Each structure stands twice: as C-alpha cells, then as structure tokens.
C-alpha cells in the first residue's frame with residue numbers, strides 16, 4: 336500500500352524502491368505498529384473522527400492482522416511495500432475496505448516510527464534487564480561455590496595482591512549491576528509517548544495525548560512535535576547501555592579465556608560451551624567467549640553508526656533516520672544473545688582452586704602485606720617499601736618463595752621484621768588486614784556476597 340502519490344506523475348522507479356524500502360528489516364515492528372495503530376484508532380474515536388462502530392471494526396481488523404502474522408511464517412512474502420507502516424495499512428484495507436483510509440487522519444509516519452520503535456525497544460530494555468539478572472545470578476552462584484578460594488589479583492596482567500575468588504566475581508557483579516541500572520534509565524527515556532505530533536507541527540485533530548499514553552502504558556508524553564520527528568536520543572541511550580554491557584562482557588570473556596588456558600590452568604569451561612578443532616584432536620576452544628568478545632566490536636560499531644547518522648541532520652525528520660533501525664536491532668540482538676551465552680558459560684565454570692592458590696604462593700603477591708605490616712609497626716611506608724623490595728630482589732635472585740622464609744630469617748634480613756610479621760608470608764593472612772568496606776577481607780567479602788544476593792532479589796521484585 337502506498338501512503339502517498341497524488342502529487343506524482345509517475346511512480347517510483349524500480350531501482351529507487353529497491354534502494355529505499357525498509358520492510359525487510361522493519362517488519363519486526365509489526366506488533367508495535369498494530370498496537371500503536373489500535374490506540375490511535377481509539378483516540379480518533381474520542382476525537383470524533385471515527386464512530387464507535389468504525390473504531391471497533393478497525394481495532395478488530397488489526398487483531399486479525401496480528402494473528403495472521405503470528406500464524407503464517409510467510410506473511411511478508413512477496414510484499415513490495417515501502418515499510419512496515421505501509422504494509423499494515425495495506426492489510427487493513429484488504430479487511431475493512433475504504434474505512435482503512437481514515438486511520439492515517441492527521442497521522443504521520445514520522446511520529447508513527449518513533450512510537451513503534453519506542454514500544455518495541457521498551458520490551459528490549461526489559462529483556463536486556465532480564466538477561467542481566469540471569470547472568471548476575473549465575474555469577475553469584477559461581478562466587479558461592481568457592482567461598483574461600485584465593486587467587487592472585489592482577490594489574491598490568493602481573494600478579495599483584497591476593498584476593499578471594501568471590502571478591503573477583505563480585506567485581507563483575509558490580510559492572511552488570513550498573514548495566515542493569517543503565518538499561519532502566521534507557522527505558523525511562525524510551526517510555527515517552529510521541530503520538531499527536533503529526534509530521535512535525537502537531538496534529539490538527541483534538542487528541543487526548545495523555546489518554547493515548549495511558550492506553551499504551553507510557554509514563555509520560557513528549558512536549559514538542561518538532562523534537563519528536565528529529566529525536567533518536569532514546570535509541571542512542573539504549574545502544575550506549577548495550578555497548579557498555581558488551582564491553583563488560585568482553586572483559587569477562589578475555590579473563591576467562593586466559594584463566595582457562597593451559598598457561599593459567601585455573602578454570603575449566605563446560606564441554607557444552609566450547610568447541611573442538613577439525614584437525615587437532617586435543618583442542619577444547621573457548622569459542623563462546625571469543626564470540627562474545629568479537630560481537631562487542633560489532634555493538635561498538637552500531638553505537639558509532641547511530642551517532643554518525645544523527646550528526647549534522649537538519650531539523651526535523653530526514654530519511655537518513657531510517658538507518659537507525661538496523662544498528663539498533665542488531666545491538667539489541669547481540670547484547671541479549673551475549674548475556675544469555677555468558678550466563679550459560681558462568682554456570683559451566685569449574686575452578687581448580689589449588690592452581691591459582693599455588694600461583695599466589697609462588698609469587699610475591701604478599702609483598703604489600705609485609706610492607707604495610709612494617710608501616711603499622713612504625714616504619715615509614717617509604718622505608719618499609721624499600722626493605723620489602725630488597726627482600727623480593729634477594730629472593731628472586733636466589734629462587735626463594737615467601738614460604739621459604741620464616742621469622743628468624745626475616746629478622747636476620749632486616750631488624751624491622753618483628754616475629755608477628757612472618758605470618759603474612761601466607762597469602763591468606765594478609766587478606767585479613769583488608770576488612771574494609773569494598774575490600775577483600777574474608778568477613779567483608781562474605782557479607783558483600785549476602786548483600787549482592789539481596790540486591791539481585793530487589794532487582795527482580
């Protein structure tokens with residue numbers, strides 16, 4: 336169905352139609368288009384444009400269109416319509432005849448595309464938040480399985496200080512909790528009702544816009560019709576939230592690809608989330624995590640694409656804006672798919688506790704604990720740092736690990752090492768000095784894990 340044409344002597348060329356039609360991708364908005372059009376029909380009735388009977392006829396016809404679309408996988412086959420909005424009106428015409436000509440009374444596709452995309456995206460925000468909850472829940476289970484495991488924490492990918500395994504997993508939890516928040520904020524900005532704006536100047540018919548908003552479950556209405564036609568900030572907000580979540584997923588993936596490698600050897604990924612090699616029989620490759628890491632680049636690209644599309648567009652609507660949909664749809668598909676995949680990977684992880692503990696013991700991750708103990712005993716921290724630095728240098732030269740030292744040997748190395756300091760040669764001991772809110776102290780981490788479970792429960796409430 337063509338929604339325009341009177342002003343043209345000839346129709347659009349085949350090449351232009353092929354070039355500009357968007358039905359092949361915006362068809363996924365059909366549910367939203369029908370729901371929005373039904374609410375618009377009810378509003379046209381309230382505004383006195385449609386009789387009660389006409390309104391019912393139109394609303395029922397829309398219901399049957401949606402039923403057919405859901406039942407028939409070939410529903411769109413052979414359609415040559417410009418976009419989903421034109422397609423749906425065509426289907427309406429086939430059901431209600433000339434009456435279909437009234438549904439566009441004072442309505443522009445500029446507001447309709449904003450409405451439809453917002454309705455659809457509102458659902459995607461909820462999906463993304465749901466998958467985040469699933470991932471966070473899997474992470475908390477993974478933390479709780481090994482409550483006392485000690486791993487070396489890294490900076491610069493060099494062993495830095497010992498931390499508890501749940502402390503590390505809770506760091507990931509914090510990232511995804513912020514993402515949950517960001518998707519909530521995106522939803523708040525998406526959930527604003529644009530209908531009644533016309534093409535750019537506002538509708539010429541007396542719609543009760545608040546009533547349309549209530550009808551469709553929107554929190555509020557837009558306040559400027561020109562802004563409606565020009566605005567895609569709400570799509571950018573969602574794609575930004577998706578991008579940050581993908582970056583978090585990518586960093587998790589990178590960590591776990593490393594930790595499950597033979598070089599680290601701490602972690603075993605489940606058979607169900609790994610692949611073999613067509614040539615090398617021994618291989619067990621972390622493809623699920625590599626794909627997540629790979630897809631993160633794609634979502635960063637979508638954000639960039641949308642930003643560049645919007646930059647420099649004159650007010651208000653321009654057809655360039657049709658290019659918003661593919662990156663938006665793809666960002667939603669990728670982030671939701673990757674969150675689901677990451678939760679399954681987290682459920683499959685087995686930690687070989689002894690390996691990271693041995694890695695912590697074999698290195699000098701306790702050096703900071705020792706220096707801080709000297710400082711607590713009255714040595715200026717700079718001197719304490721120097722003394723422990725020399726201890727590490729001497730040990731590295733002679734192939735000594737912290738466990739190869741004891742109280743007497745330490746005292747002989749430097750008088751500042753009083754006997755009580757020697758217990759900090761054990762990585763488990765130093766962590767007990769870090770019972771500060773947000774730190775890796777064992778009691779603090781146990782409490783943080785409980786609090787995280789409560790926070791997660793509140794997210795789903």
Ligand code: ARG
Pocket residue numbers: 357418444445448652654656657658
């Ligand atoms: N398919 C168009 C889009 O996605 C719908 C709006 C068309 N409006 C117009 N004036 N051509 O943006």
